[in-house]
Every structure is written in C-alpha cells, then in structure tokens.
Amino acid sequence: MNIxxxxxxxxxxxxxxDQSLSDLCHEAVDGVLSDARxxxxxxxxxxxxxKAAGNFENQHHLNALVSQFFSHFPPSMRIEGACASxxxxxxxxxxxxxxxxxxTVMVIGVEKMTDATSEETTHILSGAANNQNExxxxxxxxxxxxxxxxxxxxxxxxxxxxxxxVKNHHHAxxxxxxxxxxEFTVEQISNSQLVADPLRILDCSPISDGAxxxxxxxxxxxxxxxxxxxxxxxxxxxxxxxxxxxxxxxxQKAASQALEKAKVAIKQIQVAEVHDCFTIAEIMAIExxxxxxxxxxxxxxxxxxxTIGGKVVINPSGGLKACGHPxxxxxVKQLAYLxxxxxxxxxxxxxxxxxxxxxxxxVVHILGNKKL
Amino acid sequence: MKPAQYWRANKEWSKWIxxxxxxxxxxxxxxxxxxxxxxxxxxxxxxxxxxxxHEFMGVDHEVLAIDDExxxxxxxxxxxxxxxxxxxxxxxRKL
Numbered sequence: 473m474n475i476x477x478x479x480x481x482x483x484x485x486x487x488x489x490d491q492s493l494s495d496l497c498h499e500a501v502d503g504v505l506s507d508a509r510x511x512x513x514x515x516x517x518x519x520x521x522x523k524a525a526g527n528f529e530n531q532h533h534l535n536a537l538v539s540q541f542f543s544h545f546p547p548s549m550r551i552e553g554a555c556a557s558x559x560x561x562x563x564x565x566x567x568x569x570x571x572x573x574x575x576t577v578m579v580i581g582v583e584k585m586t587d588a589t590s591e592e593t594t595h596i597l598s599g600a601a602n603n604q605n606e607x608x609x610x611x612x613x614x615x616x617x618x619x620x621x622x623x624x625x626x627x628x629x630x631x632x633x634x635x636x637x638v639k640n641h642h643h644a645x646x647x648x649x650x651x652x653x654x655e656f657t658v659e660q661i662s663n664s665q666l667v668a669d670p671l672r673i674l675d676c677s678p679i680s681d682g683a684x685x686x687x688x689x690x691x692x693x694x695x696x697x698x699x700x701x702x703x704x705x706x707x708x709x710x711x712x713x714x715x716x717x718x719x720x721x722x723x724q725k726a727a728s729q730a731l732e733k734a735k736v737a738i739k740q741i742q743v744a745e746v747h748d749c750f751t752i753a754e755i756m757a758i759e760x761x762x763x764x765x766x767x768x769x770x771x772x773x774x775x776x777x778x779t780i781g782g783k784v785v786i787n788p789s790g791g792l793k794a795c796g797h798p799x800x801x802x803x804v805k806q807l808a809y810l811x812x813x814x815x816x817x818x819x820x821x822x823x824x825x826x827x828x829x830x831x832x833x834x835v836v837h838i839l840g841n842k843k844l
Numbered sequence: 845m846k847p848a849q850y851w852r853a854n855k856e857w858s859k860w861i862x863x864x865x866x867x868x869x870x871x872x873x874x875x876x877x878x879x880x881x882x883x884x885x886x887x888x889x890x891x892x893x894x895x896x897x898h899e900f901m902g903v904d905h906e907v908l909a910i911d912d913e914x915x916x917x918x919x920x921x922x923x924x925x926x927x928x929x930x931x932x933x934x935x936x937r938k939l
Contacts, residue, residue, distance in 0.1 A: 595877035604853070607921065607933055608873070608880060608901035613888045616871030624910065668888070669872040712890045712897040717869065 476693035479508025480808035485682035485796030493584040504685035521561035521581035522800035554600035556828030558803020559835030581804035582683035616668035632770030634661035636751040644790025651796030680796035684805035703729025722834035734838035745806035747827035865893040
C-alpha cells in the first residue's frame with residue numbers, strides 16, 4: 473500500500489456556539505492545506521464524512537458545500553455510516569487513490585450537534601439503529617444491554633467501566649483540542665446519573681461540535697506517516713440478531729483484514745485510538761482487536777495496561793469520551809491525531825478503530841512512519 | 845411515527861401478540877427521545893423466543909430483568925401530539 477498522510481488538522485472539539493457547520497468545514501479545509509503545505513488546487517477530490525447535518529442543521533448536500541471552498545470546485549462526495557462515517561470516507565478516498573483515479577485527495581469529517589436539545593440529539597442518533605425492529609431503543613440503551621451481558625458473562629465490574637473514563641479524561645489533559653480538560657475519580661463516574669442501566673452519564677461520550685481533515689496522497693513521500701493497512705467489517709444492525717452480543721464480529725473482521733494488509737501483528741502496535749462511545753465500548757474494542765484476551769479488557773484498563781507506560785496506549789487523545797464525539801468527524805480525527813504523533817516521533821506504529829451504531833459497522837486502519 | 849409507517853407496522857402485530865419468551869438482556873431507559881419521554885423510565889429488552897430473538901420495550905413502569913418470562917402484548921408506545929395518531933405497538937409484560 474502506498475498512501476501517505478500529507479497533512480492533518482483538527483478543530484477544537486466542544487460546544488462551539490460561535491461556529492456554524494460551514495465555519496467548522498472552512499477551518500478544517502484551511503488548516504489541513506496549511507499543514508500539508510500544498511495549494512488548494514492540488515486537491516483533486518474531496519470526501520466528506522457526516523452523519524446527520526440534515527437532521528441537526530437542515531443542511532444536506534455537504535459535498536457541494538465543501539467543494540465550493542475551492543476555486544476549482546473539485547469533485548466531492550458525502551459518505552454516511554453513522555458514527556463510522558469518518559473512517560468510511562477514508563476508505564472511499566483510499567479506494568479512489570489505489571484505483572489510480574486521483575493522486576491527492578482530502579478527507580474531511582464534520583458534525584454540528586449542540587444546536588439541538590439532548591432529547592432531539594438522542595432521537596437523531598437513534599436513527600443509527602433499525603427503527604423498525606428496535607422501536608424505543610436509544611444508543612445508550614443498546615450499549616446498556618451489551619454492558620449488562622458483558623458483566624454477567626465475564627465479571628466486568630462497575631469500577632472497571634469507570635476506570636476507562638478516568639484514564640481517558642486524564643489523557644485529554646494533554647490534548648489542547650479536547651472538549652474536556654477535567655479529571656474524574658472512579659467514584660464520581662460510578663455515582664453519576666443513570667442514563668440506561670448500568671450505563672451512567674459519565675460512561676457516555678458527549679455531544680460535540682467539531683471537524684477534522686487529512687490529505688492523502690500516493691505521491692512518493694519519505695518523511696510522512698503512511699497508511700499500512702485497512703479493514704472493514706459488517707454485522708447485523710439489529711443487536712438481537714447477532715450470534716454473540718458481547719463480541720463485535722465486525723471489529724474482529726476489520727482488524728484481521730487491516731493487520732494482514734499491513735503485515736504486522738497486533739502485539740507490535742504501540743498506540744491506538746479506539747471507538748469509546750461508551751466505557752464498555754473501549755473494553756470490548758481492546759478485546760475484539762486482539763490487544764487483550766476476551767473478558768480481560770476491564771481488568772487490563774483498571775490495572776494501567778492501557779495508559780502511558782502500559783502494554784499499549786489506548787486513546788491518548790482522550791478518545792470520544794473526553795476529546796469529544798462530533799459523530800461524522802470522529803473517524804477522521806482519530807487518523808489525524810495519530811498521524812501527527814507518529815510524524816512527531818512519539819510512536820512508530822498505531823491503529824485506529826471507528827464503529828458505526830452498536831457495532832454493525834467497523835473500520836480499522838494501521839498507520840506507521842515507514843512502509844514495512 | 846408517520847401514518848404510513850404505522851400502517852405498515854401494524855400488519856406485524858398478529859405475528860407477535862401472545863408469544864412468550866425469556867429475557868436475555870434488559871436495561872432501564874432513563875433518557876429517551878421526546879416522543880417517549882413521558883413514559884421514562886421504561887425497560888428495553890432482548891427476548892429469546894426459542895427460534896429467534898427480538899428487541900422490545902417493556903410495558904410502562906415494569907422493570908424487567910434477565911431470565912424473566914414475558915409475553916408480547918399490544919400497548920400504547922408513545923405520546924401523540926394533538927394532530928398525530930395515537931401510536932400503538934408490541935411491548936412485553938412479565939408473566
């Protein structure tokens with residue numbers, strides 16, 4: 473695979489009342505062009521990731537909205553796959569590059585969520601479930617079911633769930649773009665308000681505004697991080713129709729494909745940005761990706777194996793939990809964040825993991841500082 | 845729920861009403877979408893019917909747990925506005 477990450481940029485994540493959807497896109501486009509040090513006209517195509525601007529802002533046709541920021545109006549398309557929209561847009565861009573259609577493209581992910589009430593947001597996000605077969609479900613409710621089964625089957629504890637949030641809020645202190653710069657204790661997480669039993673408000677990623685962008689190229693680049701492999705897995709949208717509920721088969725499939733393409737073993741990965749939309753989601757991710765045996769993700773987190781100095785650093789950005797989760801931007805932000813840490817020499821091999829809905833869609837990328 | 849969606853959904857009711865199963869996962873929803881906000885907290889469960897599994901809401905204010913035996917019933921499943929249909933659908937109640 474011969475795709476380099478020429479530039480990356482992430483806006484501030486948070487409640488950005490003074491910035492519109494268009495403002496966020498504009499900032500991300502300008503920022504990534506500046507970081508990549510290329511002229512706008514060198515961007516041959518744009519891939520826009522977004523889940524629900526039509527619901528949140530009554531703004532559809534985002535491909536044209538972003539293309540008009542360029543004087544040459546590059547061809548552009550919008551990709552939606554719930555919370556995995558960002559990584560799916562990356563995949564679409566990568567397929568176009570590998571097919572030889574383009575040499576240099578931009579991928580931008582964006583979501584403007586905080587203009588809606590929390591109830592409206594709950595309703596909009598529940599559109600990621602099967603609205604015919606899962607009437608009455610909410611995103612936290614579906615993950616609440618998964619959590620309960622994981623606790624029953626593997627003995628995962630309340631304090632292990634909380635330790636995920638504690639760690640990610642601690643990591644976010646070092647990320648100036650993160651939505652939250654505040655530490656929490658296990659007790660504070662464990663005693664916060666119930667949302668969907670056993671998940672509490674501080675188990676949940678927040679409602680966020682934000683955008684992120686990367687420029688990918690097949691031009692020869694020796695000093696830029698590379699995409700070494702990617703994988704894409706799907707499973708039943710209905711939780712009830714899955715063979716196993718406490719394992720996300722889509723993640724296992726995506727990880728297996730990505731590692732095989734990259735020709736690396738999971739134990740070589742030093743750092744990962746995984747999809748911690750809820751605390752249980754990170755515990756399942758580190759198990760399903762293969763970092764830890766099934767059922768031991770909670771214990772690994774609680775005993776410090778997933779933070780700096782541990783076996784693998786999980787979510788150094790703060791993850792969705794503390795950096796924020798502007799849904800369409802998340803998958804792009806994961807790649808943007810990790811590529812910068814690799815470019816800066818902090819790590820040499822990393823993994824990103826972006827999930828749609830309650831595990832129906834999963835995309836994994838492996839990136840590194842050289843072609844192996 | 846739009847009238848056409850409601851019409852399509854009600855054709856499935858007879859398939860479910862009276863069926864009995866066992867709860868294999870249950871949560872109590874405290875924060876919902878606006879149309880269900882008036883009935884929170886409500887149970888949301890996965891039920892094993894033997895040959896298939898399905899997700900349902902529990903009947904109002906009944907807290908369901910794993911291993912509860914339940915039966916499918918027809919109940920109001922949301923709060924209508926002055927102009928909308930009164931939404932009914934399948935829920936489960938404890939036996």
